[in-house]
Amino acid sequence: MEEKLAKKMEEKLEAPTLNYEAYFSEKALGMKASEIRELLKLVESSDIISLAGGLPNPETFPYDVLEEILPRVIAEHGAQALQYGTTKGYTPLRLEIAELLRRRYGIPISKVDIMITSGSQQGLDLIGRVFINPGDIVVVEAPTYLAALQSFGYYDPKFVQIPLDDEGMRVDLLEEKLRALKAEGKKVKLVYTIPTFQNPGGVTMSKERRKRLLELASEYDFIIIEDGPYNELRYRGEEIPPIKRWDAEGRVLYLGTFSKILAPGLRVAWVAGEPHFIRKLEIAKQGIDLCTNVLGQVIAAEFLKGGHLERHIPRIRAFYKPKLETMLEALDKYMPEGVRWTKPEGGMFVWMTLPEGIDTKAMFEKAVSKGVAYVPGEAFFADRSVKNTLRLNFTYVEDEKIVEGIRRLAEVIKEEMKA
Numbered sequence: 440m441e442e443k444l445a446k447k448m449e450e451k452l453e454a455p456t457l458n459y460e461a462y463f464s465e466k467a468l469g470m471k472a473s474e475i476r477e478l479l480k481l482v483e484s485s486d487i488i489s490l491a492g493g494l495p496n497p498e499t500f501p502y503d504v505l506e507e508i509l510p511r512v513i514a515e516h517g518a519q520a521l522q523y524g525t526t527k528g529y530t531p532l533r534l535e536i537a538e539l540l541r542r543r544y545g546i547p548i549s550k551v552d553i554m555i556t557s558g559s560q561q562g563l564d565l566i567g568r569v570f571i572n573p574g575d576i577v578v579v580e581a582p583t584y585l586a587a588l589q590s591f592g593y594y595d596p597k598f599v600q601i602p603l604d605d606e607g608m609r610v611d612l613l614e615e616k617l618r619a620l621k622a623e624g625k626k627v628k629l630v631y632t633i634p635t636f637q638n639p640g641g642v643t644m645s646k647e648r649r650k651r652l653l654e655l656a657s658e659y660d661f662i663i664i665e666d667g668p669y670n671e672l673r674y675r676g677e678e679i680p681p682i683k684r685w686d687a688e689g690r691v692l693y694l695g696t697f698s699k700i701l702a703p704g705l706r707v708a709w710v711a712g713e714p715h716f717i718r719k720l721e722i723a724k725q726g727i728d729l730c731t732n733v734l735g736q737v738i739a740a741e742f743l744k745g746g747h748l749e750r751h752i753p754r755i756r757a758f759y760k761p762k763l764e765t766m767l768e769a770l771d772k773y774m775p776e777g778v779r780w781t782k783p784e785g786g787m788f789v790w791m792t793l794p795e796g797i798d799t800k801a802m803f804e805k806a807v808s809k810g811v812a813y814v815p816g817e818a819f820f821a822d823r824s825v826k827n828t829l830r831l832n833f834t835y836v837e838d839e840k841i842v843e844g845i846r847r848l849a850e851v852i853k854e855e856m857k858a
Protein backbone atom coordinates (compact mmCIF):
# COMPACT_ATOMS: atom_id res chain seq x y z
CA MET A 440 0.00 0.00 0.00
CA GLU A 441 2.69 2.44 1.05
CA GLU A 442 4.81 1.54 -1.98
CA LYS A 443 1.89 2.14 -4.31
CA LEU A 444 1.28 5.54 -2.78
CA ALA A 445 4.96 6.48 -3.07
CA LYS A 446 4.91 5.52 -6.77
CA LYS A 447 1.83 7.63 -7.35
CA MET A 448 3.51 10.62 -5.71
CA GLU A 449 6.49 10.22 -8.01
CA GLU A 450 4.26 10.01 -11.07
CA LYS A 451 2.66 13.26 -10.00
CA LEU A 452 6.06 14.94 -10.05
CA GLU A 453 6.71 13.72 -13.58
CA ALA A 454 3.63 15.24 -15.23
CA PRO A 455 4.19 19.01 -15.53
CA THR A 456 1.20 21.27 -16.08
CA LEU A 457 2.78 24.64 -15.18
CA ASN A 458 6.04 26.41 -15.84
CA TYR A 459 7.21 25.93 -12.27
CA GLU A 460 10.53 27.70 -12.68
CA ALA A 461 8.72 30.95 -13.43
CA TYR A 462 7.36 31.07 -9.89
CA PHE A 463 10.52 30.40 -7.93
CA SER A 464 12.53 33.12 -6.23
CA GLU A 465 16.03 33.82 -7.50
CA LYS A 466 17.38 32.18 -4.37
CA ALA A 467 15.35 29.05 -5.01
CA LEU A 468 16.46 28.94 -8.63
CA GLY A 469 20.03 28.94 -7.37
CA MET A 470 19.44 25.91 -5.14
CA LYS A 471 20.82 22.68 -6.54
CA ALA A 472 20.00 19.16 -5.41
CA SER A 473 23.06 17.57 -3.84
CA GLU A 474 24.78 15.34 -6.42
CA ILE A 475 25.96 13.26 -3.52
CA ARG A 476 22.35 12.40 -2.70
CA GLU A 477 21.86 11.44 -6.35
CA LEU A 478 24.96 9.26 -6.30
CA LEU A 479 23.89 7.64 -3.07
CA LYS A 480 20.56 6.62 -4.60
CA LEU A 481 22.62 4.02 -6.49
CA VAL A 482 23.41 2.44 -3.17
CA GLU A 483 19.85 1.95 -1.96
CA SER A 484 18.10 -1.43 -1.99
CA SER A 485 20.97 -3.71 -2.90
CA ASP A 486 23.64 -5.75 -1.21
CA ILE A 487 26.21 -3.02 -1.57
CA ILE A 488 28.18 -2.38 1.60
CA SER A 489 27.68 1.30 2.25
CA LEU A 490 30.42 3.10 4.13
CA ALA A 491 28.85 6.28 2.81
CA GLY A 492 26.26 6.93 5.50
CA GLY A 493 26.47 9.48 8.27
CA LEU A 494 23.87 8.03 10.59
CA PRO A 495 24.34 6.97 14.18
CA ASN A 496 23.70 3.27 14.64
CA PRO A 497 20.13 2.69 15.93
CA GLU A 498 21.54 0.07 18.30
CA THR A 499 22.97 2.99 20.29
CA PHE A 500 19.56 4.56 20.95
CA PRO A 501 18.59 4.24 24.64
CA TYR A 502 15.32 2.37 24.09
CA ASP A 503 15.14 1.08 27.66
CA VAL A 504 15.48 4.53 29.20
CA LEU A 505 13.05 6.12 26.77
CA GLU A 506 10.46 3.43 27.47
CA GLU A 507 10.53 4.61 31.06
CA ILE A 508 10.73 8.35 30.33
CA LEU A 509 8.11 8.69 27.59
CA PRO A 510 4.97 7.62 29.49
CA ARG A 511 6.12 9.65 32.47
CA VAL A 512 6.61 12.77 30.34
CA ILE A 513 3.02 12.47 29.13
CA ALA A 514 1.61 11.73 32.59
CA GLU A 515 3.55 14.37 34.50
CA HIS A 516 4.35 17.07 31.94
CA GLY A 517 1.76 16.42 29.24
CA ALA A 518 0.10 19.83 29.28
CA GLN A 519 3.44 21.53 28.75
CA ALA A 520 5.09 18.95 26.51
CA LEU A 521 2.22 18.94 24.02
CA GLN A 522 1.78 22.72 24.03
CA TYR A 523 3.67 25.43 22.12
CA GLY A 524 6.81 26.47 23.92
CA THR A 525 9.01 29.55 23.98
CA THR A 526 11.30 30.19 21.03
CA LYS A 527 14.37 30.05 23.21
CA GLY A 528 13.46 26.63 24.50
CA TYR A 529 12.16 24.65 27.47
CA THR A 530 13.76 26.26 30.51
CA PRO A 531 14.48 23.08 32.52
CA LEU A 532 16.35 21.74 29.47
CA ARG A 533 18.31 24.97 29.03
CA LEU A 534 19.32 24.80 32.70
CA GLU A 535 20.35 21.14 32.40
CA ILE A 536 22.49 21.94 29.36
CA ALA A 537 24.11 24.89 31.11
CA GLU A 538 24.99 22.62 34.03
CA LEU A 539 26.34 19.99 31.62
CA LEU A 540 28.58 22.53 29.89
CA ARG A 541 29.91 23.72 33.22
CA ARG A 542 30.48 20.29 34.70
CA ARG A 543 31.72 18.40 31.65
CA TYR A 544 33.74 21.09 29.89
CA GLY A 545 34.40 23.78 32.47
CA ILE A 546 32.62 26.39 30.36
CA PRO A 547 31.95 29.46 32.54
CA ILE A 548 28.20 29.61 32.13
CA SER A 549 27.70 32.91 33.90
CA LYS A 550 28.60 34.51 30.57
CA VAL A 551 26.50 32.34 28.26
CA ASP A 552 22.90 32.05 27.31
CA ILE A 553 21.49 28.95 25.66
CA MET A 554 18.89 28.60 22.94
CA ILE A 555 17.42 25.29 21.89
CA THR A 556 17.30 24.65 18.13
CA SER A 557 15.69 22.07 15.86
CA GLY A 558 18.96 20.25 15.33
CA SER A 559 22.32 21.96 15.06
CA GLN A 560 21.51 22.25 11.40
CA GLN A 561 18.97 24.93 12.28
CA GLY A 562 21.59 26.61 14.45
CA LEU A 563 23.88 26.84 11.41
CA ASP A 564 21.14 28.35 9.27
CA LEU A 565 20.24 30.87 11.98
CA ILE A 566 23.88 31.89 12.27
CA GLY A 567 23.95 32.42 8.51
CA ARG A 568 20.87 34.64 8.75
CA VAL A 569 22.09 36.68 11.65
CA PHE A 570 25.74 37.19 10.70
CA ILE A 571 26.32 36.84 6.96
CA ASN A 572 25.92 39.70 4.49
CA PRO A 573 26.57 38.84 0.84
CA GLY A 574 30.33 38.93 0.29
CA ASP A 575 31.27 38.55 3.98
CA ILE A 576 34.32 36.35 4.43
CA VAL A 577 33.59 33.06 6.18
CA VAL A 578 36.54 30.79 6.92
CA VAL A 579 35.86 27.06 6.72
CA GLU A 580 38.05 24.03 7.14
CA ALA A 581 39.04 22.16 4.02
CA PRO A 582 37.34 19.72 4.02
CA THR A 583 34.30 20.74 6.08
CA TYR A 584 30.75 19.67 6.89
CA LEU A 585 28.86 19.69 3.61
CA ALA A 586 25.55 20.90 5.03
CA ALA A 587 27.24 23.86 6.74
CA LEU A 588 28.45 24.95 3.30
CA GLN A 589 24.83 24.64 2.18
CA SER A 590 23.42 26.58 5.14
CA PHE A 591 25.95 29.41 5.02
CA GLY A 592 26.06 29.36 1.22
CA TYR A 593 22.45 30.50 1.03
CA TYR A 594 23.54 33.87 2.43
CA ASP A 595 26.21 34.34 -0.27
CA PRO A 596 29.40 34.65 1.74
CA LYS A 597 32.86 34.41 0.27
CA PHE A 598 34.33 31.18 1.61
CA VAL A 599 38.01 31.03 2.47
CA GLN A 600 39.34 27.51 3.01
CA ILE A 601 42.01 26.53 5.52
CA PRO A 602 43.42 23.00 5.24
CA LEU A 603 43.44 20.40 8.01
CA ASP A 604 46.25 18.19 9.20
CA ASP A 605 46.36 15.61 12.00
CA GLU A 606 45.93 18.38 14.57
CA GLY A 607 42.90 19.95 12.94
CA MET A 608 42.74 23.31 11.23
CA ARG A 609 46.14 24.72 10.19
CA VAL A 610 45.83 27.75 12.42
CA ASP A 611 49.25 28.95 11.23
CA LEU A 612 47.92 29.13 7.68
CA LEU A 613 44.82 30.90 8.95
CA GLU A 614 47.07 33.51 10.52
CA GLU A 615 48.91 34.02 7.21
CA LYS A 616 45.61 34.40 5.46
CA LEU A 617 44.29 36.88 8.04
CA ARG A 618 47.42 38.95 7.63
CA ALA A 619 47.18 38.91 3.83
CA LEU A 620 43.50 39.85 3.91
CA LYS A 621 44.19 42.67 6.32
CA ALA A 622 46.84 44.03 3.97
CA GLU A 623 44.12 44.14 1.30
CA GLY A 624 41.83 45.96 3.71
CA LYS A 625 39.60 42.88 4.15
CA LYS A 626 38.29 41.22 7.27
CA VAL A 627 37.08 37.76 8.21
CA LYS A 628 33.62 37.76 9.82
CA LEU A 629 33.23 34.14 10.92
CA VAL A 630 35.47 31.11 11.34
CA TYR A 631 33.55 27.84 11.30
CA THR A 632 35.27 24.85 12.86
CA ILE A 633 34.40 21.32 13.96
CA PRO A 634 37.40 20.93 16.25
CA THR A 635 36.67 17.52 17.71
CA PHE A 636 36.46 14.39 15.50
CA GLN A 637 35.85 16.57 12.51
CA ASN A 638 33.25 15.67 9.88
CA PRO A 639 34.49 14.55 7.39
CA GLY A 640 38.18 14.64 8.44
CA GLY A 641 38.00 12.62 11.67
CA VAL A 642 40.84 14.72 13.13
CA THR A 643 40.87 16.75 16.36
CA MET A 644 42.28 20.23 16.87
CA SER A 645 45.05 20.34 19.49
CA LYS A 646 44.67 22.41 22.63
CA GLU A 647 47.45 24.76 21.53
CA ARG A 648 45.69 25.49 18.27
CA ARG A 649 42.36 26.05 20.02
CA LYS A 650 43.94 28.67 22.23
CA ARG A 651 45.80 30.23 19.31
CA LEU A 652 42.58 30.43 17.31
CA LEU A 653 41.01 32.40 20.15
CA GLU A 654 43.95 34.78 20.26
CA LEU A 655 43.61 35.35 16.52
CA ALA A 656 39.86 35.94 16.92
CA SER A 657 40.65 38.68 19.37
CA GLU A 658 43.50 40.15 17.32
CA TYR A 659 41.61 40.12 14.00
CA ASP A 660 38.14 40.59 15.48
CA PHE A 661 36.12 37.64 14.19
CA ILE A 662 33.53 35.26 15.64
CA ILE A 663 34.18 31.53 16.01
CA ILE A 664 31.41 29.06 15.25
CA GLU A 665 32.37 25.90 17.15
CA ASP A 666 30.35 22.88 16.05
CA GLY A 667 30.65 19.98 18.47
CA PRO A 668 28.25 17.15 17.61
CA TYR A 669 30.88 14.42 18.12
CA ASN A 670 32.55 15.65 21.32
CA GLU A 671 31.31 12.77 23.46
CA LEU A 672 32.21 10.05 20.95
CA ARG A 673 35.79 9.57 22.13
CA TYR A 674 37.13 5.99 22.01
CA ARG A 675 40.79 6.62 22.89
CA GLY A 676 43.23 9.39 23.73
CA GLU A 677 42.84 12.34 26.03
CA GLU A 678 39.89 14.68 26.16
CA ILE A 679 40.38 18.24 24.94
CA PRO A 680 37.84 20.83 26.14
CA PRO A 681 35.86 22.86 23.63
CA ILE A 682 37.30 26.20 22.48
CA LYS A 683 34.38 27.82 24.28
CA ARG A 684 36.01 27.00 27.60
CA TRP A 685 38.69 29.66 27.12
CA ASP A 686 36.43 32.22 25.46
CA ALA A 687 36.93 35.26 27.69
CA GLU A 688 35.54 37.78 25.18
CA GLY A 689 32.33 35.97 24.20
CA ARG A 690 33.52 35.35 20.62
CA VAL A 691 32.55 31.69 20.41
CA LEU A 692 29.12 30.38 19.52
CA TYR A 693 29.10 26.76 20.59
CA LEU A 694 26.73 24.30 18.90
CA GLY A 695 25.83 21.07 20.67
CA THR A 696 23.26 18.42 19.81
CA PHE A 697 21.48 15.35 21.17
CA SER A 698 21.66 13.72 17.73
CA LYS A 699 24.74 11.60 18.43
CA ILE A 700 24.29 11.05 22.18
CA LEU A 701 20.55 10.35 22.42
CA ALA A 702 18.65 10.21 19.10
CA PRO A 703 18.72 12.40 15.97
CA GLY A 704 15.00 11.90 15.42
CA LEU A 705 14.25 14.11 18.43
CA ARG A 706 15.73 17.12 16.55
CA VAL A 707 16.89 18.79 19.74
CA ALA A 708 20.14 20.74 19.84
CA TRP A 709 21.46 24.01 21.26
CA VAL A 710 23.54 27.10 20.68
CA ALA A 711 25.45 28.48 23.66
CA GLY A 712 26.93 31.94 23.44
CA GLU A 713 27.08 35.55 24.46
CA PRO A 714 23.53 36.68 25.42
CA HIS A 715 23.43 39.50 22.83
CA PHE A 716 24.16 37.03 20.06
CA ILE A 717 21.64 34.52 21.40
CA ARG A 718 18.96 37.21 21.58
CA LYS A 719 19.32 37.97 17.88
CA LEU A 720 19.33 34.28 16.99
CA GLU A 721 16.14 33.92 19.02
CA ILE A 722 14.45 36.70 17.07
CA ALA A 723 15.54 35.06 13.82
CA LYS A 724 14.12 31.73 14.98
CA GLN A 725 10.71 33.17 15.86
CA GLY A 726 9.73 33.47 12.23
CA ILE A 727 10.94 30.01 11.31
CA ASP A 728 9.36 27.49 13.66
CA LEU A 729 8.04 29.43 16.70
CA CYS A 730 9.64 26.79 18.86
CA THR A 731 11.54 23.53 18.71
CA ASN A 732 9.59 20.29 19.22
CA VAL A 733 8.63 20.64 22.88
CA LEU A 734 7.95 16.95 23.48
CA GLY A 735 11.49 16.21 22.34
CA GLN A 736 12.85 18.91 24.63
CA VAL A 737 11.04 17.56 27.68
CA ILE A 738 12.32 14.06 26.90
CA ALA A 739 15.88 15.39 26.59
CA ALA A 740 15.51 17.32 29.86
CA GLU A 741 14.32 14.20 31.71
CA PHE A 742 17.18 12.23 30.16
CA LEU A 743 19.70 14.69 31.58
CA LYS A 744 17.93 15.18 34.91
CA GLY A 745 17.84 11.44 35.56
CA GLY A 746 21.62 11.17 35.04
CA HIS A 747 21.04 8.91 32.05
CA LEU A 748 23.48 10.70 29.75
CA GLU A 749 26.48 9.82 31.95
CA ARG A 750 25.43 6.18 31.93
CA HIS A 751 24.57 6.14 28.24
CA ILE A 752 27.71 7.70 26.76
CA PRO A 753 29.96 4.79 27.84
CA ARG A 754 27.52 2.43 26.09
CA ILE A 755 27.79 4.36 22.84
CA ARG A 756 31.56 4.49 23.08
CA ALA A 757 31.80 0.78 23.79
CA PHE A 758 29.65 0.08 20.73
CA TYR A 759 31.61 2.26 18.28
CA LYS A 760 35.16 1.74 19.53
CA PRO A 761 35.62 -1.77 18.09
CA LYS A 762 34.12 -0.58 14.81
CA LEU A 763 36.74 2.14 14.47
CA GLU A 764 39.48 -0.37 15.34
CA THR A 765 38.10 -2.86 12.83
CA MET A 766 38.15 -0.25 10.09
CA LEU A 767 41.67 0.97 10.88
CA GLU A 768 42.98 -2.61 10.97
CA ALA A 769 41.29 -3.43 7.66
CA LEU A 770 42.74 -0.30 6.08
CA ASP A 771 46.23 -1.29 7.25
CA LYS A 772 45.78 -4.76 5.91
CA TYR A 773 44.27 -4.06 2.49
CA MET A 774 45.14 -0.57 1.26
CA PRO A 775 47.99 -0.26 -1.23
CA GLU A 776 51.05 1.96 -0.79
CA GLY A 777 50.31 5.57 -1.66
CA VAL A 778 46.87 5.72 0.00
CA ARG A 779 46.64 7.77 3.20
CA TRP A 780 43.90 8.00 5.80
CA THR A 781 43.29 9.73 9.13
CA LYS A 782 43.46 7.82 12.43
CA PRO A 783 40.62 9.35 14.44
CA GLU A 784 40.35 8.98 18.21
CA GLY A 785 36.56 9.20 18.00
CA GLY A 786 33.60 10.38 16.00
CA MET A 787 32.11 8.56 13.04
CA PHE A 788 34.40 9.06 10.04
CA VAL A 789 37.75 8.21 8.50
CA TRP A 790 39.02 10.47 5.72
CA MET A 791 41.06 9.01 2.90
CA THR A 792 43.39 10.62 0.39
CA LEU A 793 44.26 8.70 -2.77
CA PRO A 794 47.21 9.40 -5.06
CA GLU A 795 46.95 12.60 -7.08
CA GLY A 796 45.09 12.12 -10.35
CA ILE A 797 42.42 9.72 -9.07
CA ASP A 798 38.94 11.24 -9.13
CA THR A 799 36.83 9.58 -6.45
CA LYS A 800 33.59 10.76 -8.04
CA ALA A 801 34.50 9.11 -11.32
CA MET A 802 35.55 6.01 -9.35
CA PHE A 803 32.26 5.85 -7.46
CA GLU A 804 30.28 3.80 -9.99
CA LYS A 805 33.09 1.27 -10.27
CA ALA A 806 33.10 0.94 -6.50
CA VAL A 807 29.35 0.44 -6.45
CA SER A 808 29.62 -2.22 -9.16
CA LYS A 809 32.14 -3.99 -6.88
CA GLY A 810 29.69 -3.72 -3.98
CA VAL A 811 31.02 -0.89 -1.84
CA ALA A 812 30.06 2.78 -1.46
CA TYR A 813 31.73 5.83 0.09
CA VAL A 814 31.17 9.58 -0.15
CA PRO A 815 33.39 11.24 -2.76
CA GLY A 816 35.30 14.05 -1.03
CA GLU A 817 34.85 16.85 -3.55
CA ALA A 818 31.62 18.27 -2.09
CA PHE A 819 33.25 18.78 1.31
CA PHE A 820 35.44 21.51 -0.16
CA ALA A 821 33.92 24.96 -0.59
CA ASP A 822 35.67 25.34 -3.95
CA ARG A 823 35.36 21.67 -4.94
CA SER A 824 38.94 21.69 -6.10
CA VAL A 825 40.08 18.45 -4.48
CA LYS A 826 39.14 15.28 -6.36
CA ASN A 827 41.21 12.50 -4.78
CA THR A 828 39.61 12.17 -1.34
CA LEU A 829 36.70 10.23 0.17
CA ARG A 830 34.83 9.79 3.46
CA LEU A 831 34.24 6.45 5.16
CA ASN A 832 31.73 5.87 7.96
CA PHE A 833 32.42 3.16 10.52
CA THR A 834 29.43 3.44 12.86
CA TYR A 835 26.66 1.92 10.81
CA VAL A 836 27.51 -1.41 9.20
CA GLU A 837 28.37 -4.68 10.99
CA ASP A 838 32.05 -5.39 11.72
CA GLU A 839 32.40 -8.15 9.10
CA LYS A 840 30.97 -5.84 6.51
CA ILE A 841 33.43 -3.11 7.43
CA VAL A 842 36.28 -5.51 6.69
CA GLU A 843 34.73 -6.77 3.46
CA GLY A 844 33.85 -3.22 2.39
CA ILE A 845 37.43 -2.03 2.88
CA ARG A 846 38.75 -5.10 1.05
CA ARG A 847 36.50 -4.33 -1.93
CA LEU A 848 37.42 -0.66 -1.88
CA ALA A 849 41.12 -1.53 -1.86
CA GLU A 850 40.59 -3.67 -5.00
CA VAL A 851 38.89 -0.78 -6.77
CA ILE A 852 41.65 1.64 -5.76
CA LYS A 853 44.39 -0.75 -6.89
CA GLU A 854 42.75 -1.05 -10.31
CA GLU A 855 42.41 2.70 -10.51
CA MET A 856 46.06 3.20 -9.61
CA LYS A 857 47.11 0.75 -12.34
CA ALA A 858 44.99 2.59 -14.89
Ligand SMILES: Cc1ncc(COP(=O)(O)O)c(C=O)c1O
Pocket residue numbers: 493557558559560561584633638666668695696697698703707708
Ligand atom coordinates in the same frame (compact mmCIF):
# COMPACT_ATOMS: atom_id res chain seq x y z
C1 LIG B 1 29.47 18.78 11.87
C2 LIG B 1 28.00 18.64 11.98
N1 LIG B 1 27.26 19.69 12.36
C3 LIG B 1 25.94 19.61 12.48
C4 LIG B 1 25.26 18.45 12.21
C5 LIG B 1 23.76 18.46 12.32
O1 LIG B 1 23.33 17.80 13.45
P1 LIG B 1 21.81 17.87 13.96
O2 LIG B 1 21.30 16.47 13.84
O3 LIG B 1 21.90 18.35 15.35
O4 LIG B 1 21.08 18.82 13.08
C6 LIG B 1 25.98 17.32 11.81
C7 LIG B 1 25.26 16.08 11.49
O5 LIG B 1 25.77 15.11 11.03
C8 LIG B 1 27.38 17.42 11.68
O6 LIG B 1 28.13 16.39 11.28
